[in-house]
Amino acid sequence: MEKFATLNPILQALLATCFTWAVTALGAALVFFFKTIQRKVLDGMLGFAAGVMIAASYWSLLAPAIEMAENNLTYAPWIPATGGFLLGGLFLFSVDKLLPHLHPGMKTGDAEGIHTSWRRSVLLVLAITLHNIPEGLAVGVAFGALAAKLPSATLAGAVALAVGIGIQNFPEGTAVSVPLRREGMSRGRAFWYGQLSGLVEPVAGVGGALAVIMMRPILPYALAFAAGAMIYVVVEELIPTSQEEKHSDVATIGAMAGFALMMTLDVALG
16 A cells, blocks of 8 residues: 555556456456346346445545635635536536447347447447446546645545445446346357446546646546536436336345445545
């Protein structure tokens, strides 16, 4: 940890998001052991991921954004948090409408975004990739904030966020690879596509870190932006998908557990 603390924040962001990508790959690797996964288990995992993202959005992103804004007397402290949060949601809304993607369990004809002739496997991967953009961005912004040397931006808090995002990436990797295997794809290809969905996180992480380091005044807005993007994913996709079948109690318990774990990580480490 001491050696990690001496690294440049951009390199820290890269390593942290490589970790979150690796956990996605680990979840995708379950395809080598299971061809199918019970829907009840999948719903619980999706609920868990939603709980982690909700907790991370507040403790790791919105709360520091508000605290930073309170130290700036040139504007009301709620402006960066509210403005950035809504912009983050608007960004994901726009990408969701433009990027062709298909959620697991849906028919190919029900793909969202601009109409395309892309293969079903590509559309399934893009659906999870869409989720991973705000996650990588959140981790990158958290580490980039360390360069500002503000009391509310701590290495322990950024690490806690990376660990939490990494944990919830495990079920996301599984949610890509196992359905692809069930549709007849080989285990190797299903794993490849599953881990590929998380590869966007290091890109978004480094981009987020670079942005806040080069333009420090946008830091509170960037933190809130990442939070808004993650909440959009949770409300638009994770929670509805986890509640589709008759396992709402399992999904809800998973969400409570994920929230409690992320809250514990952030409070204990941050």
